[in-house]
Amino acid sequence: MHAYINLSYCYYAGGQYAKRLDIAIEGHRLFPKNAGMLAELAYAHHGLGWLSMQENKQTEARRHFERAYELYPEGVDIIAALAIVLRSSDKASEVYRSVTLLLEARQKDPAKSYIQNNLIAAFESALQHHVKERDYQAAEELIDQIYRDYAGHPRLYQQEDKEHLDVINTLDMIIQSPYWTLPDQLHPDTKALLQLSESLGRILGRWPDNYRLRHTLGVAYTLLGKELQGTKVREQAYQDYRRLYNIKEPLILLDVPLRGRIYSFTRFDDQGISPKSHSGLWHHAIDYTILHPDRLQNISYDKPVYSPAAGTVTAILNTHPIDSYIRLELDTRLSLEMVHFKPGSIAVKVGQKIRQGEYLGKLGWSENAHLHMHIWNRYGVTIPYKFRQFRDKEGLSQKNAMPVRGQAFFYP
Numbered sequence: 325m326h327a328y329i330n331l332s333y334c335y336y337a338g339g340q341y342a343k344r345l346d347i348a349i350e351g352h353r354l355f356p357k358n359a360g361m362l363a364e365l366a367y368a369h370h371g372l373g374w375l376s377m378q379e380n381k382q383t384e385a386r387r388h389f390e391r392a393y394e395l396y397p398e399g400v401d402i403i404a405a406l407a408i409v410l411r412s413s414d415k416a417s418e419v420y421r422s423v424t425l426l427l428e429a430r431q432k433d434p435a436k437s438y439i440q441n442n443l444i445a446a447f448e449s450a451l452q453h454h455v456k457e458r459d460y461q462a463a464e465e466l467i468d469q470i471y472r473d474y475a476g477h478p479r480l481y482q483q484e485d486k487e488h489l490d491v492i493n494t495l496d497m498i499i500q501s502p503y504w505t506l507p508d509q510l511h512p513d514t515k516a517l518l519q520l521s522e523s524l525g526r527i528l529g530r531w532p533d534n535y536r537l538r539h540t541l542g543v544a545y546t547l548l549g550k551e552l553q554g555t556k557v558r559e560q561a562y563q564d565y566r567r568l569y570n571i572k573e574p575l576i577l578l579d580v581p582l583r584g585r586i587y588s589f590t591r592f593d594d595q596g597i598s599p600k601s602h603s604g605l606w607h608h609a610i611d612y613t614i615l616h617p618d619r620l621q622n623i624s625y626d627k628p629v630y631s632p633a634a635g636t637v638t639a640i641l642n643t644h645p646i647d648s649y650i651r652l653e654l655d656t657r658l659s660l661e662m663v664h665f666k667p668g669s670i671a672v673k674v675g676q677k678i679r680q681g682e683y684l685g686k687l688g689w690s691e692n693a694h695l696h697m698h699i700w701n702r703y704g705v706t707i708p709y710k711f712r713q714f715r716d717k718e719g720l721s722q723k724n725a726m727p728v729r730g731q732a733f734f735y736p
Contacts, residue, residue, distance in 0.1 A: 341371045358606035366396030370405055374683075385409050403429040404439050410447045414460075416453035421696040427473075430480070442479050448498045455502035458516070460523035463470060465497055471531055489569060492533075493703055500536035507544040516699045517708060519546050535564035536704055539604040546600050553576040558604025565605070573701070574656065578632035579680055581662065582588065582624075582695060586714075587732050601696065608706040609698035614687075615732055624693035626666060630648050631682045632697070635658060640672040646689045654699075658707075663696040664689050711735075 328494040348361070355361045365695030373388035386691055407425035410418045426443040431440070447470050454463035474481050474495060481491045503524070510516040524541040528534065532686040538561035546554030580586065588610055590602050602609050612624050614624040635652035638659070648665040650672065672678060687693050698706040715722045715734040727733040 341375050344368045363396050366392040370402050398466050401435045411449050419450045419453050423450050437483055452502045488582045496534045496536050503540045507547050509545045517544050535561040543600045555598050555603050560602045562607045573707045575711050578709050578715050580711050581629050582634045585732055587615050588727050588729050605705045608708045611694045611696050613694045624687045625690045627687050631678045634680045635678055637672050637674050637676045640670055643667050660698040665686045
C-alpha cells in the first residue's frame with residue numbers, strides 16, 4: 325500500500341497527473357479500506373481537476389472535483405476546489421452551494437487565505453444571480469449573511485492589515501454592483517421598479533450605511549416619476565459617504581479639455597431636482613458646452629476634446645449615439661470619465677498611455693452636444709477638481725481654480 329502511495333506522489337511531483345490517477349486507482353482497488361489510499365485517490369482526482377481548470381476544461385474539472393469530494397469530503401482543499409468550479413456555474417443554486425462549501429472549508433482551516441478570498445467572490449457571484457433573476461428575497465437574505473459573516477469573522481476579512489472601512493468599502497461595492505444599472509434596465513416597467521425600490525428599502529432598513537445602494541434607490545425613485553424624492557435620497561447617499569469616511573479629498577489639477585468660450589453647469593432646477601447623473605454619488609459631475617463667441621449658442625457638436633490629464637485608457641465606448649465615452653486611470657490612480665463623444669470619433673485605444681493635452685475625439689449628440697466629465701475615487705464617489713488655468717468671463721487669468729458654474733469662461 326505504501327509503495328502505491330509513494331509512487332503516486334512521485335508521479336504528482338513529476339507533473340504526470342494521469343499516471344498518478346492510474347496508480348491511485350489500482351492502489352485503491354487492492355486496498356479499498358485503507359484511508360491513506362482513499363485520500364491519495366481523491367487528491368489524484370483533485371490534481372487532474374486543477375490541470376483541467378488550467379486548460380479551461382470546466383466540465384472535466386468539475387467531474388474530477390466532484391469525484392474527489394465524493395471520495396474524501398473531509399479534505400479542505402478538495403472542498404474548496406469543488407466550490408471554486410461551482411462558482412462559475414450559470415445556476416444560482418450551484419453558485420450558492422459554492423458559498424456553503426467555502427464556509428465549510430474555512431471552518432476547517434481558517435488560516436488559508438485563498439479560501440476566504442474565494443468565499444468573497446462566491447458571495448458576489450451568488451448575489452449577481454439572485455438579482456439577475458429578480459429573486460429579491462434570496463438577495464436580501466444573502467446580503468444579511470454577508471454582513472453578518474463579516475461581523476462574526478472580522479479578522480479573516482481584514483487580511484493584509486486591511487482597515488475596517490476598507491473591508492466595508494469592498495463589501496458595499498460587491499453588494500451594490502448587480503444593482504448599479506438595474507433601475508435603468510427595468511425602466512419603464514413601473515411594477516418592476518416598485519419591487520426593486522421596496523427591496524432596496526428593506527435592505528437599507530437593516531444596513532443603512534450602504535450609501536451606494538441608497539444612491540441606486542434614489543435613481544429608482546426618479547425613474548418612477550418621484551424626481552424630488554429621488555434627488556433627496558441620492559444627496560443623502562452622498563452625505564452618508566462623507567459622514568462615514570470623513571476623507572479630505574486630494575487637490576486635483578486638470579487642463580481644460582475644450583477650447584474657446586466655454587460654459588459650465590450642473591442641472592439643478594428651482595425645486596432642487598437634479599438628474600441622476602448630477603446628484604448623489606455624481607455630485608461633482610459637471611457638464612461643459614462650447615458657446616458661440618458672440619451669443620448664447622451651443623456650438624459644441626463636432627468640436628475636439630483634449631485630455632485634461634496624463635493617464636492610461638481603461639475603457640472606451642465608441643459606438644453609442646449619445647453616451648460614447650472614454651475612461652482614464654490617472655497617475656494618481658483615480659478614474660476620470662468623459663461622456664458624449666461623437667460615435668466613431670474616439671482616437672485612442674484601451675491600454676494606451678495618454679499625454680496631458682492629447683487629442684481624444686470629438687463631441688457628439690447633435691441635439692444636446694456637451695461634455696460630461698467627472699472623477700471617481702475608490703469609494704465610488706465623484707470628487708471635486710480644479711483647472712490649472714483659464715480666463716474668467718471678464719478675461720482675467722485664473723489659476724488652480726474652478727469656473728463659476730452658470731458663467732462662461734475662456735481657454736486658452
